[in-house]
Amino acid sequence: GLGLSIVKQLVEGQGGSVSVKSKLGEGSAFSFILPFGKTNLKLEEEIILINPNSEIKTLRVLVAEDVALNQLLIKIILIDFGFEYDIVGNGKLAIEKMQTNTYDIILMDLQMPEMNGFEATEYIRKTLKSHIPIIALTADVTTVDLSKCKEFGMDSYISKPIEEKLLYNKIVELVKKNK
Structure with missing residues (x-):
């Protein structure tokens, strides 16, 4: 068809x-x-996965993702990392969670109903005045504008399907930089 x-x-x-x-x-x-x-062009060398038993294991992650299958996959990955997490289905719910809980990092899908990742990030930065690291998640690698992610205050970007080592390394790097 x-x-x-x-x-x-x-x-x-x-x-x-x-x-x-x-x-x-x-x-x-x-x-x-x-x-x-x-x-x-040469590929960047893969960063060695940091020891999962390190102090970074106590991280709390907020995930904003509307697709149930992606939520499940991210949940499995975060469990493998030994991280605590909350998962919500849109940016508005992410903001509500941020107001009642403390997190070390946010994984933010860009395309969600009600409030997308750009709008939620802008609110977190400008209204909540939070400097929490935010990693943008998207499957639409052909049209995503990386400068738009930066413009709205996102710290990094990762494409779906998520590569576990890359995600772990980005989380560790951003959390350590933010402390």
Whole structure:
């Protein structure tokens, strides 16, 4: 249906092509080819995961995420880290939690109903006058404006699906910097 035409537009818009192989009664296989140039950029070295038994284990994390599956995945990750956490479904609820609880860091989804991550972060910074570290979370890596995250007061950014070591390292770095 509509999904294939969207994929075709996206792939062809980047100079690629879409193909299909189909057999009656067996199904269809869709594939695409995209041209990529070589780069001279070197990947940053992966930071070694800090000992999970360190003093950082007592962290309290507030998570603002509206998708139930993402909430579950983040919950599992935070349990693995040994962190305490609260999870809410939108920015308005995150602000309410902040007013009655103390947290070391916030993981803030950008696209949520009622109050999105940008609006919630702006409120936390300007109205609550809080300097708590905030990491933006989003699955929409193609359109997210990193400068907009900074402009609204977010300290860092991580794309979904979340890579556990990267998240842990960002949390530790920001919390230590904030203390």
